Amino acid sequence: MEKLKDIEALRNLREHLKNDVLRPGKNTIKVCCGLPCSTLGSHKVAQALEEETSRSGLQVDIIKTGCQGLCQKGPLLQIEPHGFLYQRAHPAHAREIISNTCAAGIPVRELIHRDSFLEEPEPLLQEVPFYKKQMKVALRNTGNIDPFNIHHYIAAGGYTALEKILTSMTADQVIEEMRKSNLRGRGGAGFPAGVKWAHTKRAPGTIKMVIANGDEGDPGAFMDRSIMEGDPHSLLEGMLTCAYAIDAHFGFIYVRHEYPLAIKTLKTAIRQAEETGLLGKNILGTGFDFTVHIREGAGAFVCGEATALVASIEGNRGFPHARPPRVSEPGGGPWGYPSNLNNVETYACVPPIIERGADWFLGIGTQGSPGTKVFSLAGKVKNTGLVEVPMGITLREIIYDIGGGIIGNRKIKAVQTGGPSGGCIPEQFLDLPVDFDSLWKVGSIMGSGGMVVMDEDNCMVDVAKFFLSFTQAESCGKCPPCRIGTYRMLEILERITSGHGEEGDIERLEHLGKLVKMGSLCGLGQSAPNPVLTTIQYFRDEYEEHVKDKYCRAKVCNLGIFLVDHDECILCGLCKQACAFGAVKETRRSFFIDRDSCTRCKACYYACPIDAVKIVKQRFARLEEELKIPSEEIAVIERRTRMRLRDILESKPYEIVMINRNCCIADAVRTMSEKNVSGIFVVDEQERLVSIFTERDIVRCVFNNTPTSESLENLIMRDITVFDPSTEVSSAISIASRKKIRHLPVVEGNKIVGMITFRDLVSYLLPEICFMAETMY
Amino acid sequence: MLAEALDIDEQIGEVGRILHAQEKKKGVLIHALHQIQEDNGYLPEDILRKLSRNLNIALSEIYSVASFYKMFHFTPRGRKIVKVCLGTACYVRGAAKLLSTLEKEFAVKSGNTTEDLAMTLETVGCVGCCGLAPVATINEDVVGEIIGEKKTGAFVSAIREEA
Numbered sequence: 042m043e044k045l046k047d048i049e050a051l052r053n054l055r056e057h058l059k060n061d062v063l064r065p066g067k068n069t070i071k072v073c074c075g076l077p078c079s080t081l082g083s084h085k086v087a088q089a090l091e092e093e094t095s096r097s098g099l100q101v102d103i104i105k106t107g108c109q110g111l112c113q114k115g116p117l118l119q120i121e122p123h124g125f126l127y128q129r130a131h132p133a134h135a136r137e138i139i140s141n142t143c144a145a146g147i148p149v150r151e152l153i154h155r156d157s158f159l160e161e162p163e164p165l166l167q168e169v170p171f172y173k174k175q176m177k178v179a180l181r182n183t184g185n186i187d188p189f190n191i192h193h194y195i196a197a198g199g200y201t202a203l204e205k206i207l208t209s210m211t212a213d214q215v216i217e218e219m220r221k222s223n224l225r226g227r228g229g230a231g232f233p234a235g236v237k238w239a240h241t242k243r244a245p246g247t248i249k250m251v252i253a254n255g256d257e258g259d260p261g262a263f264m265d266r267s268i269m270e271g272d273p274h275s276l277l278e279g280m281l282t283c284a285y286a287i288d289a290h291f292g293f294i295y296v297r298h299e300y301p302l303a304i305k306t307l308k309t310a311i312r313q314a315e316e317t318g319l320l321g322k323n324i325l326g327t328g329f330d331f332t333v334h335i336r337e338g339a340g341a342f343v344c345g346e347a348t349a350l351v352a353s354i355e356g357n358r359g360f361p362h363a364r365p366p367r368v369s370e371p372g373g374g375p376w377g378y379p380s381n382l383n384n385v386e387t388y389a390c391v392p393p394i395i396e397r398g399a400d401w402f403l404g405i406g407t408q409g410s411p412g413t414k415v416f417s418l419a420g421k422v423k424n425t426g427l428v429e430v431p432m433g434i435t436l437r438e439i440i441y442d443i444g445g446g447i448i449g450n451r452k453i454k455a456v457q458t459g460g461p462s463g464g465c466i467p468e469q470f471l472d473l474p475v476d477f478d479s480l481w482k483v484g485s486i487m488g489s490g491g492m493v494v495m496d497e498d499n500c501m502v503d504v505a506k507f508f509l510s511f512t513q514a515e516s517c518g519k520c521p522p523c524r525i526g527t528y529r530m531l532e533i534l535e536r537i538t539s540g541h542g543e544e545g546d547i548e549r550l551e552h553l554g555k556l557v558k559m560g561s562l563c564g565l566g567q568s569a570p571n572p573v574l575t576t577i578q579y580f581r582d583e584y585e586e587h588v589k590d591k592y593c594r595a596k597v598c599n600l601g602i603f604l605v606d607h608d609e610c611i612l613c614g615l616c617k618q619a620c621a622f623g624a625v626k627e628t629r630r631s632f633f634i635d636r637d638s639c640t641r642c643k644a645c646y647y648a649c650p651i652d653a654v655k656i657v658k659q660r661f662a663r664l665e666e667e668l669k670i671p672s673e674e675i676a677v678i679e680r681r682t683r684m685r686l687r688d689i690l691e692s693k694p695y696e697i698v699m700i701n702r703n704c705c706i707a708d709a710v711r712t713m714s715e716k717n718v719s720g721i722f723v724v725d726e727q728e729r730l731v732s733i734f735t736e737r738d739i740v741r742c743v744f745n746n747t748p749t750s751e752s753l754e755n756l757i758m759r760d761i762t763v764f765d766p767s768t769e770v771s772s773a774i775s776i777a778s779r780k781k782i783r784h785l786p787v788v789e790g791n792k793i794v795g796m797i798t799f800r801d802l803v804s805y806l807l808p809e810i811c812f813m814a815e816t817m818y
Numbered sequence: 819m820l821a822e823a824l825d826i827d828e829q830i831g832e833v834g835r836i837l838h839a840q841e842k843k844k845g846v847l848i849h850a851l852h853q854i855q856e857d858n859g860y861l862p863e864d865i866l867r868k869l870s871r872n873l874n875i876a877l878s879e880i881y882s883v884a885s886f887y888k889m890f891h892f893t894p895r896g897r898k899i900v901k902v903c904l905g906t907a908c909y910v911r912g913a914a915k916l917l918s919t920l921e922k923e924f925a926v927k928s929g930n931t932t933e934d935l936a937m938t939l940e941t942v943g944c945v946g947c948c949g950l951a952p953v954a955t956i957n958e959d960v961v962g963e964i965i966g967e968k969k970t971g972a973f974v975s976a977i978r979e980e981a
Contacts, residue, residue: 076945077960080947080950080960112947112949112950113949115949115950258944259943260905263948291836293833299945332831332832334831334832336848338887339888339890340888340890354845356846356847356848357883359886376837417948420906421911425948425949457906493906493910511943517886
């Protein structure tokens with residue numbers, strides 16, 4: 042590979058390669074060799090295609106590319122110049138692909154994408170729903186070029202930004218362009234990259250460094266890996282631009298050791314760039330020096346944090362340290378040198394911004410979050426894979442249009458974004474635009490871009506426990522609130538999910554979560570409680586169900602009472618065979634489950650072909666077996682009793698009858714008679730509640746011969762029990778019975794909301810009570 | 819042997835020009851540990867002692883760094899390293915069941931090695947193949963979509979067969 046002596050040579054090489062390597066109209070098959078498709082056998086497909094090409098004598102280029110995105114349907118092929126997308130390709134299809142498509146332009150029907158068998162297949166990639174709403178900026182070359190060939194990158198327009206800055210832009214102009222573009226860091230909280238570059242440039246000292254953070258430890262995230270595997274030169278060019286802007290001469294790429302293919306592509310890219318004269322000493326004859334070195338991580342999630350990553354580069358344990366000094370300040374970077382540290386995806390966005398201008402970038406996305414974002418879409422969606430979308434697209438569009446909806450058309454429950462530092466977003470926020478600020482408002486973060494979709498078969502308490510166990514295991518141990526606090530939270534979650542939750546556990550989790558957040562030094566501890574806090578915020582009823590009813594509605598935790606529904610049971614006996622503990626017993630006409638022997642392993646639940654084995658709450662089991670009340674009706678009663686006082690108030694006419702405390706008893710009695718109520722509120726001049734006056738008070742006055750001209754203020758001195766509108770009906774009944782009161786004043790803050798009497802409670806619950814009575818007899 | 823032959827200047831690269839001698843040696847420590855583990859399968863104590871003398875770093879410091887990172891091991895491991903991915907997508911798709919199946923099949927707990935050193939079972943946070951969840955790796959090969967009895971059985975057979 043010949044070394045380019047100057048910028049003109051680079052320009053000439055690009056023009057030459059554009060008409061050679063990636064000539065338009067050329068017969069090309071791009072085989073996705075990203076890690077998932079490789080796992081599914083794409084290398085064998087590529088080899089079969091090459092053999093078939095040789096045999097047929099046709100001129101077809103077989104290009105092994107990075108990830109093409111739709112991992113669920115791998116191995117993927119793109120056929121140029123027709124624009125076809127083939128999925129689930131197999132080596133046996135090679136002959137058909139070459140003879141039908143490359144020679145005659147006819148698509149192979151079996152390989153064409155279709156959403157369901159009822160629809161017409163769609164051969165064109167641009168029309169496939171998964172790709173239609175995407176926009177490729179950071180992934181512009183991933184899936185299109187051979188990552189092991191620098192000529193492909195140059196032919197695709199690569200190193201144009203480098204050419205531009207070396208010929209016509211000063212360092213300050215580059216930084217100003219970056220600042221104007223408002224490119225926010227794609228690795229976490231979204232700090233503007235241009236501001237960070239400017240800060241590093243101003244730092245005193247002549248030696249600066251550029252660091253790329255490829256330590257992508259989030260479970261469920263593979264965006265950076267795809268860029269490093271599929272388009273490594275994009276990262277290098279971004280780092281070169283940054284080095285030029287801040288006058289740095291040394292660069293590091295910190296990569297997970299678990300990414301061997303990414304390390305391989307990066308090493309090849311660095312070597313090729315150096316041989317071509319685009320990296321190393323005297324780049325393109327301009328006197329600009331920049332060398333890049335790869336640093337492999339060794340399996341510590343905390344090293345994704347900036348100061349911990351720096352410690353690891355130096356060869357130390359990845360302990361975070363307090364800021365200041367920041368990484369961009371003297372003393373903060375590796376060996377004390379100020380350094381600019383950005384995520385891999387952030388650097389990959391830099392070349393197109395320089396090439397096309399900040400205004401172009403600002404035209405994509407939202408005002409506060411310009412540009413695109415790469416997500417690794419995974420979980421219970423039909424189309425999992427790599428997705429790059431403009432900022433501001435809604436979660437619904439990502440999940441249902443790009444992702445194809447939920448597997449089995451089940452009901453979505455939550456979307457988890459941001460990995461173990463993020464949060465769970467419930468269904469009601471599906472129309473939320475996806476950008477840094479919107480996700481922050483609902484308690485989650487963009488993070489590096491993991492997005493896992495969950496359906497009704499996922500238990501949110503179990504998910505929170507999963508994430509917390511991950512961060513607890515990955516804590517570096519430096520800060521006691523993180524090291525010990527997350528462990529205590531995990532203990533509580535273990536208790537809850539194993540059926541030993543106690544009253545107050547949820548409040549303890551919330552309290553501990555806030556303490557861990559405030560008391561931790563780095564981002565790991567500061568965000569570790571996020572999954573727990575957001576699941577409590579949005580799915581509190583699931584937590585309470587686990588604690589009070591010892592029941593998991595998703596059937597994930599081994600809780601609940603197992604019983605056989607005799608109406609549905611067909612006596613096949615599979616549950617009895619499946620049970621390893623002898624808990625399923627048989628009478629002459631039915632099966633039943635012995636609760637003492639049952640270990641809740643769920644073997645019978647899985648074995649039953651018609652879902653006759655039910656997992657229910659303990660109270661449900663008793664009602665169902667003893668009173669023969671159907672499950673559906675129990676659910677209705679359950680829902681009613683779990684309602685709040687606010688619901689009862691809404692079901693009756695709105696009327697708040699007040700009387701001033703200076704009025705006399707006669708006035709109170711007259712008011713009650715006129716309004717036809719059995720109790721009234723006694724208030725002061727500011728209409729704040731002082732007490733209540735009820736029929737029982739009248740009886741007491743008559744008995745005591747109290748004059749009716751007596752002032753209410755002198756009469757009523759007792760303490761009253763007030764209720765919050767969010768109080769559960771069952772709790773209110775319990776309190777009222779214990780205190781022998783018949784009137785329940787409902788107050789919210791200082792504001793009187795309404796009065797609930799026992800008659801209201803009876804009439805509210807009467808339909809269900811009558812039903813139970815009828816059924817019983 | 820590698821510990822003595824380590825070329826510090828070559829490994830540290832261009833940035834070595836601005837570092838003093840001890841900083842260079844510290845800077846290559848993690849890479850050296852990777853190399854030792856790649857050659858031996860784990861980190862033997864005697865080789866760590868040689869590394870300590872060569873790099874002029876206290877053995878306790880080397881142990882501190884090596885024990886911090888999850889990737890380094892101090893006991894011999896199996897010929898087949900099986901890692902079950904417990905990332906979010908794999909977890910919600912049933913990775914825990916796969917892990918318990920493997921634990922039963924090979925009579926080994928997660929994080930441990932079988933007695934005949936044939937296989938080591940581990941968990942990993944994420945291998946980045948979420949589209950194929952649940953996923954596991956055998957040494958460096960990735961196996962995806964391990965759901966159901968047939969695929970799980972094939973996976974177990976792949977582990978059992980001799981390399």
